[in-house]
Amino acid sequence: MRVLLVEPNYKNKYPPMGLMKISTYHKMLGDEVHFVKGTNPNIDAEVWDRIYVTTLFTFDFAISVKTINHYMHLVNDVDSLYVGGIMASLMPDKVIDATGIKRSHILTGLFTDTSVVGDNNDINVDQLPLDYDILEEIDYEYLAGDNYFAYTTRGCPNHCSFCAVPILEPNFHVTNNIIEQINTIDRKYGPKQHLLLLDNNVLNTPDLEALVDDLCAAGFGRGAKYVDPGSYNIVMMRYHNGDRADFLDRKMMTYLEKFKKRIKSPEMLDVFLQIVIGAEDAENFAEYMLEHEAELTPIIEKYRNKTPKARYLDFNQGVDGRKINDENMTQLARLAIRPLRIAFDDIKLKDKYCAAVRTAHKYGIKEISNYILFNYKDKPEELYERLRINIKLNRELGIQIFSFPMKYSPIDRTDRDFIGTNWTKKSIRAISAILQVTKGVVAAGSDFFYKAFGSSLDEYFELLAMPRELIMFRYHFERNGTTAQWQKLYRALSEEQKKELMIFVSHTVSELRILPWPEQFKKILPYYLIKFNDKKEQLSNGAVQLSFINDSDVVIEGE
Known part of the structure; x- marks a missing residue:
């Protein structure tokens, strides 16, 4: 069969592991497999025997549906298109309504039984190794990089009400052997530097010590080092294994072109260049490289970078801080963990969270x-x-805790507009503005934190009420006096008026322009229409000139 794997063109950090496993499955069957991100005009004229479209977050519903509808026209039979992944598993009825796809063609949860796509075999696709080669077919670069991606367990026993895992992976169980997963990748694609484990609750593993033993044996014990074999050695290994993918030839040529600058010996450089020039006219590039391996390899080995690099293991979904104790930290401390990820989702868990951090610190964890x-x-x-x-913990323990505030969005919504009972749109926007400046990270330094979020609760609430531009371009508006003007007006409001203001400025800028302004807010509201512009924002005779949030020359003046 000709099989097409599709990931919608949303932004995401990790490669589509489900599609990478499906690719391995179909290549095992001898099928021709291609991967595309988004829609690609180059393949619109082609017809496919089967298409799989993955989905991710529910708030990417619109782009996912658009992608599904696009590819429904590129299969021999509409029944040959299947949709899976997180969004499709969480809201299959909405996908059906938006696309017309049959329920039987939505693959919910884990892909463990191939009979759901009409295949007659006993292969558990979810336990197959990832096909990293499909990532070479697209230009998109995943932020998580070229690392090992794996699971050692599936599911989570906690069943938190805000979490999708109980729906996607309802039963906690140990999956395939991590050593086998890593060895399979090494043999096929060459070794990777780091390991990202995506377990939802690894501390629930029945035999943590055995898992840690395996991870250490796989090369991720504490202090682990990695020497990059380089593209030459990896491609040559793959040539020996019989791989003849075009991208391997391109990767080798690119590597050799850059590598020649490393060679210091004139004699070796002459041999190297003769081989490289000869490769340009070779009818079969891979066979030519194998024929000249004995001459080329000693040159590569002499001059390639063999400096050991630190190697890290990352339990990327976090560990359950409520379960951290001396016994399991004794085991985790044997690993090259960096960083240790712990959630702090509820202030009621303050004592347990602090105890978990102190225990981790006691066993040598320095980054959380x-x-x-x-x-x-x-x-x-x-x-x-x-x-x-x-x-406070940073200062007390001398470690680095990097906080990542994560806005809750219900798993049954197709947008990110949900506002919690105790929040307002304005306060959410203020947090978003602060995090845009900090790139989503609240760093360990106290000076940084108190500047970003305020040195007290009063300052923090004032920041939440502050106009977005005054938050985003804090120093500019503090220097020119605009912030002080706003603060004077804000601090003159009563507590009740401040609450009313938060509700009123939760409207969009477009709405604020046309809504009637309450009398008590007429002096302060112009500040919520300000747009940062070095040339236009200026003080004159005690009046601040403010431009609207567009590119027009219309301005309003506040006394």
Whole structure:
């Protein structure tokens, strides 16, 4: 069969592991497999025997549906298109309504039984190794990089109400052997530097010590080092294995072109260049390289970079801080973990979270990445307090905790517009503005934190009320006096008026332009229409000139 694998053109950090396993499956069957991200005019004229479209977040519903509808016209039979992944698993009925696809063609949860796509075999696709080669077919670069991606367990016993895992992976169980997964990738694609394990709750593993033993044996014990074999050695290994993919030839040629600058010996450079020039006219590039391996390899080995690099293991979905204790940290401390990821989703878990951090520190963990859920059932002050707790722990323990506030969005919605009971649109936008400046990270330094979020709860709430541009371009508006003007007006409001203001400025800028302004807010509201512009924002005779948030020359003046 001719099989097409499709990932919608949304932004994502990790490669589509489900499609990478499906690719391995179909190549095992001898099928021709291609991968595309988004829609590609180059393949619109082609017809495919089967198409798989993956999906990710529910808030990417629109782009995913558009992609599905596009590819339904490129199969021999509409029944030959299948949709899977997170979004499709969480809201199959909405996908059916938007595309007309049959329910039987939505692959929910894990792909463990190929009979659902009409194949008669006993292959568990979810346990197959990833096909990294399909990533060479697209230009998109995944932020997570070229690393090992794997699971050692599936599911989670916690069943948190805000989490999709109970639906996607309802049963906790141990999956295939991690050593076998890594060895398979090494033999096929060459070794990777880092390992990202995507387990949802690895501390629930029945035999953690055995898992850690395996991870150490696989090369990820504490202090692990990695020597990059380089593209030459990896491609030559693949040539020996019989691989003849065109991209391997291109990768080899690119590597050799850059490598010649490393060669210091004139004699070796002469041999190297003769081989490379000869390769340009070779009818079979791979066979030519194999024929000249004995001459070329010693030159590559002499001059390639063999400096050992640190190697890290990342439990990327985080470990359950409530379960951290001396026994399991004794085991985790044997690994090259960097960073250790722990969630802090509820202020009520303050004591358990702090105990987990102190225990991790006791066993030598120096970097912690901390997920902080907000906009759920929490209050704005609870987000501030959790962030401040991390600042205090940093100072107390001399470690680095990098906090990542994560806005809650219900798993049954197709947008990101949900506002929690205790939050307002304005307060959410303010947090978003702060995080845009910090690139989503609340760093370990206390000076940085108190500048970004305020040195007290009063300052924090004032920041939440502050106009977006004054948050985003803090220093500019502080220097020219605009922030001080806004603060004077804001601080003159009563507590009740401040609450009313937060509701009123939760409207969009377009709405604020046309809505009637309450009398008590007429002096402060012009600041919410300001747009940063070095040439236009200026003070004159005590009046601030503010431009609307568009490119027009229309301005309003506040006294």
